[in-house]
Amino acid sequence: MKTIIVGTRQSALAMTQTGQVVELLKQLAAEHGIACQFEIKKIVTKGDRILDVTLSKVGGKGLFVKEIEQALVDGEIDMAVHSMKDMPFELPEGLVVGAIPKREDARDALITRGYRSLQELPLGALVGTSSLRRASQLQHLRPDLRIESVRGNIDSRLRKLDEENFDAIMLAAAGLHRIGWQDRISAYLPPEECLPAVGQGALCIECRGGDTFMLDLLGKFQHEPTALAVRAERAFLGRLNGGCQVPLGAYASVSEAGSGLDTPLLTLTGMVGTPDGATMLKETASGSDPEALGELIADKLIAQGAERILAEVRE
Numbered sequence: 001m002k003t004i005i006v007g008t009r010q011s012a013l014a015m016t017q018t019g020q021v022v023e024l025l026k027q028l029a030a031e032h033g034i035a036c037q038f039e040i041k042k043i044v045t046k047g048d049r050i051l052d053v054t055l056s057k058v059g060g061k062g063l064f065v066k067e068i069e070q071a072l073v074d075g076e077i078d079m080a081v082h083s084m085k086d087m088p089f090e091l092p093e094g095l096v097v098g099a100i101p102k103r104e105d106a107r108d109a110l111i112t113r114g115y116r117s118l119q120e121l122p123l124g125a126l127v128g129t130s131s132l133r134r135a136s137q138l139q140h141l142r143p144d145l146r147i148e149s150v151r152g153n154i155d156s157r158l159r160k161l162d163e164e165n166f167d168a169i170m171l172a173a174a175g176l177h178r179i180g181w182q183d184r185i186s187a188y189l190p191p192e193e194c195l196p197a198v199g200q201g202a203l204c205i206e207c208r209g210g211d212t213f214m215l216d217l218l219g220k221f222q223h224e225p226t227a228l229a230v231r232a233e234r235a236f237l238g239r240l241n242g243g244c245q246v247p248l249g250a251y252a253s254v255s256e257a258g259s260g261l262d263t264p265l266l267t268l269t270g271m272v273g274t275p276d277g278a279t280m281l282k283e284t285a286s287g288s289d290p291e292a293l294g295e296l297i298a299d300k301l302i303a304q305g306a307e308r309i310l311a312e313v314r315e
């Protein structure tokens with residue numbers, strides 16, 4: 001019997017989502033009469049080791065992913081489950097996205113000390129987030145709020161809300177849903193108020209490009225509408241060179257019904273803002289070619305000065 005070794009980080013979220021994917025893959029394999037078993041291997045990444053430094057200062061996105069990808073390349077593991085939003089734009093030579101499963105809730109969530117909405121937060125309230133994207137959009141809606149960096153895994157950030165002076169923190173709804181902590185959510189921020197990170201709520205299952213066994217199994221797990229939405233969002237990210245932590249967000253929705261086309265119609269909104277929220281560039285368009293749509297939205301923002309904002313933040 002074939003044994004599939006699955007690499008994962010050790011955070012509560014990573015372990016949980018890896019376990020959930022493995023359970024679904026076991027069912028899929030059984031349904032298709034594919035004989036295999038799974039073994040989970042924990043890997044400590046650079047992102048897990050440096051929890052005390054702001055992510056954008058130590059190299060951004062790739063941090064949580066790189067060591068796991070090396071293990072894939074070296075053949076120590078056969079697949080890995082990543083949060084799509086942690087994936088750098090380009091994959092290392094030899095690795096591919098084997099499947100993008102159905103997306104969880106893409107929205108950001110507000111976790112507060114008893115306030116039921118962003119609007120209810122008192123004047124000058126202290127909000128914890130290390131994401132420039134969240135800070136930019138929060139400050140745009142509520143310039144009075146004070147924003148302070150808060151890092152760590154979901155569990156340690158929630159602890160900081162309880163123990164430190166924050167009135168609220170912001171986290172991705174998807175992570176809280178996956179680990180069963182949806183009860184902690186005080187409010188969901190709709191994409192109209194706060195655009196999520198590119199790929200937020202989606203997972204990326206990575207494997208070796210030459211591993212036909214894995215590719216065959218994972219191919220059955222792909223959710224096409226999610227994959228299309230993620231392709232559009234990532235095309236937007238790629239055009240803006242958004243590899244590291246920058247105040248940039250995007251969300252694509254997919255509708256098949258009533259589009260009058262054979263292919264689904266995508267609607268993509270993208271934003272780039274200054275960290276203080278004073279400038280907020282945002283564009284929406286629809287189309288059926290995900291890459292063309294992502295690049296179109298990026299070009300519209302570039303025409304309004306998006307590259308200048310991103311260059312200033314990167315300095």
Ligand SMILES: NCc1[nH]cc(CCC(=O)O)c1CC(=O)O
Nearest residue numbers: 083085171172174175200201202
């Ligand atoms: N930046 C860390 C990260 N990467 C993925 C998630 C969970 C949500 C997801 O899968 O998109 C989180 C936590 C968060 O932003 O709250």
